[in-house]
Amino acid sequence: MNVLDTLTSRRLWLGVLSVAVCFAAYIWVTNRPDNNPALLPPISDIVKSFFVNIESGSLHTALGASLFRIFMGFFIGTTMALIVGCLVGWYKTIEFLVDPLIEALRPIPPLAYIPIIIIWFGIEEFSRVLIISIACFMVCVVNVIAGMKNVPQVYVDAASTMGASRFQVFRTVAVPAATPFIITGYRIALGAAWTTLVASELLAAQNGLGFLLQEGRRYFLTDQVMMVIVIIGACAFLMDRAFRRIQAYLMQWSEARE
Numbered sequence: 646m647n648v649l650d651t652l653t654s655r656r657l658w659l660g661v662l663s664v665a666v667c668f669a670a671y672i673w674v675t676n677r678p679d680n681n682p683a684l685l686p687p688i689s690d691i692v693k694s695f696f697v698n699i700e701s702g703s704l705h706t707a708l709g710a711s712l713f714r715i716f717m718g719f720f721i722g723t724t725m726a727l728i729v730g731c732l733v734g735w736y737k738t739i740e741f742l743v744d745p746l747i748e749a750l751r752p753i754p755p756l757a758y759i760p761i762i763i764i765w766f767g768i769e770e771f772s773r774v775l776i777i778s779i780a781c782f783m784v785c786v787v788n789v790i791a792g793m794k795n796v797p798q799v800y801v802d803a804a805s806t807m808g809a810s811r812f813q814v815f816r817t818v819a820v821p822a823a824t825p826f827i828i829t830g831y832r833i834a835l836g837a838a839w840t841t842l843v844a845s846e847l848l849a850a851q852n853g854l855g856f857l858l859q860e861g862r863r864y865f866l867t868d869q870v871m872m873v874i875v876i877i878g879a880c881a882f883l884m885d886r887a888f889r890r891i892q893a894y895l896m897q898w899s900e901a902r903e
Contacts, residue, residue, distance in 0.1 A: 686868040691875070694868040703857065708876065711842060711854040714770070718777025719838045723831055726782045730789025730830075734823070735815050747786060755780035755841050773845045780841040785830035792826025793819055828892040832885055839881050 674680060675687040682690065698704035732739045733747070758779055766772045796819045804814045846855020854873050861869035 683865065683867060686871055690868040691871050694866070694872045698857070698869070698872070704876075706852055707854050707857050707873075708880075710852045711846065712880070714773050714777060714842055714846075714853070715838050718774045718842070719781050719835060721774070722778035722781025722838070723785050723834050725778070726785035726789055726830065726834070727827065729782075730786040730827075731793055731815070731820060731823070733786075734790040734793025735819055744790075747790075751783050751787065755783065755837065756844050759845060773842070776845045777838050777841050780837040781834040784837045785834040788826045788830025788833065789823065792823030792830075795826065796822045824895055825892070828888060828895070832888050835884055835888065836881065839877060843877065 672688060675682070675685055686694075695704070698707075729743065729747075733743050734740070755776060759776060762772050762775055766775065800818050800822055801814055804818045809817070842853070843855040843858065846853040846859075854877055857873045858870055861867065861873065
C-alpha cells in the first residue's frame with residue numbers, strides 16, 4: 646500500500662469515527678430520562694418521520710424542488726462568476742471597470758436582496774433561483790479573480806516566448822493554472838447556495854426543504870425538522886465530495902490536489 650492509499654484509508658476511517666461518535670452522543674443524550682422528546686427527538690422518531698414523508702410524497706416533492714433551485718442557481722451564478730472573474734483577473738481595463746462594483750456589492754449578504762427581489766419579481770420560482778445565483782456569484786467570483794492573479798509569471802513568459810498571443814495565454818495557460826482556485830470557489834458557492842436556498846424557502850415558498858422546515862416549526866414537528874436538517878447535510882456533503890473528485894481529476898498534474 647503506497648502513501649496515497651494509506652492517507653485515503655486513514656481519512657475514511659477517521660471520518661467514519663467522527664460521525665459514529667456524534668451519532669452515539671446523540672443517542673445517549675436522547676435516551677436520558679430528563680430528555681424531552683418534543684425538543685430533542687430520538688433517532689427512531691426521526692427515521693419514522695422520514696418514512697412518513699416518503700409515503701405521503703411530500704419529501705420527494707420538496708427534495709426535487711430544492712435540488713432544481715440549487716442546480717439552476719448554482720449553474721447560473723458560478724458560470725457568471727467564472728466568466729467575470731477570469732476577465733477581471735486577467736485584463737486590467739476590465740478590472741478597473743468592474744472591480745469597484747464587485748467590491749461594493751460583495752459585503753452585502755445575499756439574504757438582504759430577498760425583500761427587494763420579492764418586491765420586483767414576486768415570490769415565483771425565478772426569484773428563488775435569482776437569490777441563489779447572486780449568492781453563488783458573489784462568493785465564487787472572488788476566488789476566480791484570485792486564481793487568475795496568482796498564475797505564475799514563468800508560465801506566462803514561457804508561453805509568450807513561444808509566440809502565444811495574450812488571448813492564447815489566457816485560454817491555454819492562465820485558466821488551467823487557476824483551476825484550484827476556481828474549484829475552491831465552486832465548493833464555497835455550493836455551501837452558499839444551500840444556505841440561501843433554505844432561507845428563501847423559509848420566507849416565500851410553497852414547497853421545498855425549507856418549506857418542510859417551516860412546516861415543522863409551525864406544527865412543532867421537531868422530528869421533521871431534524872430529518873430535513875440531516876437530508877440537507879447529506880446532500881451538501883455528497884455534492885462537495887463530487888467536486889473533490891472533479892478537482893482531484895483535473896489537478897493530477899499539481900501537488901495541491903486532494
